Amino acid sequence: MGGQPDYYWVYGPIGPNAGSALGNLLGDPLLLVEAATNAAVKPLLPLWLFGTLLLLPLRSATTLCLLPLLAERMLSDNPNHWSIAHHYDALLWPVLLTAVLEVLGRLYLRSGTHRRAARGLGTAVVAGSLLCSLLLGGISVLTPAYWRPSASNAALVRGAQRIPDGALVEADNQVVPRLVDRTDVVLVDATPRGRDYVLIRSDTRTFPFQTAHEQAERIELLLAHGYRRVWAEDGVELLHRESDEPVPGARIPDGNSTPVKEIVPRDVGHNLFKG
Template sequence: MVIRSRVVAVLPPARRRTLLLTLLCFAVSLAIGLQKWSAVQLGGFDLGIFDQGVRGYAHFGLPTSALKSFHHEFPPGFSLLGDHFSPVLALLAPLYWLWDDPRSLILGQALLFAAGVPLIRRIAARSFAAADARTTRRATDLAGLVYGLGWPLLIAARGGFHEVAFAVPLTLLMLERGQARRYATAAVAAVLLCCTKEDLGLMVGAFGLVLILRARRSHDRRGLAYGLGLLLGGPLAAVAAIRWLIPAMGGQPGYYWNYGELGPDAGSAAAHVLGDPLLLVQAAFGAPLKPLLLLWLVGTTLALPLRSATVLCAAPLIAERILSDNPNHWSIARHYDAFLWPILLTAALEALGRLYADERTRRTSRRLGVAVAGLALAAAVPLGLVGLFTPSQWQPKAGEAALVRAAAQIPDGASVEADNQAAPRLTARTDVVLVDGTPRGREYVLTRSDKRSFPFATDREQAARIDLLLAHGYRQIWAEDGVVLLHRTGTEPVPGVHVPGPDSVPVQDVVPSDVGHNLFRG
């Protein structure tokens, strides 16, 4: 500890502050994720799914996930590359060689988020290049703090893990290298973004447009060439992933088409919009939460990103959400805002830097900068920071604690149907799928009888499932606090048992009726 302190002390002041802010971002993101794990609030959807997938990579195989494929009825041969095209997740496999545990993903996500701190500080320093040294120092320090403790990253950390872990630092790298006119590295980051999630190719294309606009003003031929390449290559990569790569991995091209108000597929939607552009307005403002989402994104940044061309990169991602008819996309209680965070913060810093460079708006720039930082940090307090210092939020409730105790009684290598919250405790040592609306005939079934769990609509459905299984070859071997563990001891067929086969047609979950009415609830 003394040696580490001495190492920090001998670093130049700027690097010392970068290191401290990076460690702060890492510590907070990691603590939030581990808190949710400790309180048994992370489920098979999505932590367990990614755990199974990355474990597949760690064993030099495909990223298969029984939790995902069984519940959504994907045919055999399906891998997570058929869900979202995210081969970049293979880079996390070495973590499993060191620690074969779902919490490796929580650790990995915290490291990736923290990697963005030096990048956002560089962006801030370049944006305030015309300012005096003191102002630049304050701007870079504040940018690092706001980035690391901003509400989008805190909310993403609460979810355990998602592809957004890679999207955040890679987007910052692309923007920062583009700002520095290091276009080759920016292009590499753009390629990796296309390998992070298929729709990020649209964001890469928008970044190409940004480069073109800037290159035309500065007569930068290299910037223009790279911009044209990204403008064309990003959307082409997205189309290729959706139409060919995802189906090749067992997925369906239109599985995530959530734009029924516009048309049944992309082609018909484009034709309908061209014929009646008002359809876009109707889809974008057809639910009260959609304009509230826009107001939140604009209001918490005081509309500063709108003063920078960089905000164009956010347009495809925002359009995906507000045009969607899936209510899960409309709130800020999920990880989706973290995709936008690097873009919005970079655009805000660029706008503030230009305002500061103009003596007439210098005082305004200072006030706006402080206001944006205050809003971002104030929003973070109720959305994650306070909970870290509340001991009760580190402890599971009685039912969740019972799930953990029940899971510990299941032997290694067993085939299991498990409650969503218990599934991540079993992925490392059992063949586990989700307890859902279809019996799977597995050796063990771990579920609840008195509290609704995803994906059931009511707890009565879960109680009925228990009764069905007890009447057809299962016996109860453990029960506590509403949690029931069943073991199959007979050979009597269970009515309705089904295992996805070659002719299975993938299905999506029905969104609960209480989703889509509150901006702060998922």
């Protein structure tokens, strides 16, 4: 569905593709354990998911629905999948909370003593969840500065407003959604595309670059081969192509183009709470 067979295959430790991975696991099931524990953050993920709910989901068969989703993350060799900083928890929590409600409901339907215990457990789960939410995100949400965009992100929006409708554009990952409805835009990445406008940061790393230095190098490459800087603010630059001079390494997207597979920076994946 992604268009390139191996683009979303991030399970190198168990095999180069699904078929070989299945064969490897049948021959050596311990590969599952090795792949799920080959980074310190990985075992912390289920500990966080189940521990914050007092391990109650483990008493419900509904939790079995969670296994494919959890395995998809823990067996991955993409460090972005191991933390709770991104959206990868989104499909797990409905299953976890359904399992908790099921367990609490069963306890409540028993004798009076168990009903009091169920109420106590329910209160503890709610209190624990609220406390975790407050510590991780609630304090930020209640801080006025949280709702103000960074100087860099605000500059990206201003730069995007300077790009005319219908233009061919390469743009920073954070601002592409603001351009898709009125321009022909692709993500600015490791390969120059020779487009009319390039909206890029120069001093803040952004996906899919490895370092901010790579972005600065890209800007210098384009300025040396037919582009002109038409606007710059807060580390964001808008370049416009002024000539047909070829850019070294450029590839023009067409129907046969394939996406560039992400290479995750080395400093990603060492913290459960930070992506």
